Amino acid sequence: EILGVMGPIDPLFFEIRPKGEKPDQYTSKELLDQEEPLLFTYFGIKGLGEQIRMLLAEAGADYDSVLVFGSVDQEHAMQWKKRSANGLLPMISGWGISRTTPISQSGAIIRFLARKLGMYGTSVLEEAVIDCFYETVKDLADHNTLICASDPEKDYSIAKLPFATGRCVEKMLKVMPDPKDDTVAVNFAQIYLVTILMQCEATRSGCVAENLGPTLDQFCRDMVQRPRISAFLQSPACLPYTRKELEQSDSYTFDAPIIRGSMK
Incomplete structure (x- = not known):
């Protein structure tokens, strides 16, 4: 049994191979298969790894995953x-990155993968x-506690608080791909946003609509209904x-x- 990130077990290795046809709007599997397979290593929790896992799931990408636990032997x-x-x-x-000199930092990883998969726009301006x-969205994520709060004082005059930031996010969403259209390529920032909103909803159901408004609530609902994201969320690869x-x-x-055997 795995109780959390401090579980007394060695790292776990999984081959993630999404079922079904690969989406046409993202980089083809044939092109990616010409390079060494992608290996993703992170702790056995959602944390900073969730946006990466969800991005790979949306693109229908094959990859290998290593889950590390905090009490693992120091060697x-x-x-x-x-x-x-x-x-x-x-x-x-992998995917062009040497096994001996891997890339770390979640922001660098998500941008690398987005460029590789076609989730970073098609021009320097779009990027x-x-x-x-x-x-x-990162500014919004800094205030999860306020977003999840019951009846917080909503001060829209402070730009860095989530209520004003949420309105900015709404405006920016107007020029982003429509998540209801499964034939378009969503971008990595949209993936990040839905992971933040989902965590807030898991903390207190209904808080996104209450504190950020119906637009962001509907965006979250639309994103989780995209077929590949929906399949990921229902799979053992999606950690609690x-x-x-x-x-x-x-x-x-x-x-x-x-149960260790249920994770795959």
């Missing part, structure tokens, strides 16, 4: 710590617009939230233990 831990550019996770290699959106992520405690443990 094993130091193997990835020495190879990681900043000594931390997440970390990827800049998507980057602006992504950074604004920890108590810390749900603001229930300071512990990265799950509400109920996960």
Whole structure:
């Protein structure tokens, strides 16, 4: 049984191979298969890895996944710590990145994958617009507690608080791909936004509509109904939230233990 990120087990290795046809709007599997397979290493929680996993799921990408646990023997831990550019996770290699010099830092990883998969626009200007959106979503994510609060005081005059930021996100969404259309390529900033909104909803159901408004609530609903994202969310590859992520405690443990054999 796995109780959380501190579970006393060695790293777990999984081959992620989404079923069904690969979507035409993203980089083809045949092109990606010409390079060494992608290897994604992160802790056995959602955390910074969720936007990466969901992006890969939306693109229908094949990859290998290593889940690391905090109490793993230090000899094993130091193997990835020495190879990681900043000594931390997440970390990827393959798809043109050497196994001996992998890339770390979630922002660098998500941008690399987005460019590789066709989820970063088609011009330098589009990239800049998507980057602006992504950074604004990061500002929103800094205030999960306020978004999840019951009847908070909504001060729209402070730009960095989530209520004003939420309105900015709404405006930016107007020029983003429509998540209701499964034939279009959504971008990595939209993927990040839905992971933030989903975590808020898991913490307190209904809080997104109450505190950020119906537009962002509908965006979240539309994104999770995209076929490949929906399949990912219902699969064992989608890990449960920890108590810390749900603001229930300071512990990265799950509400109920996960049976190791059910994870694949």
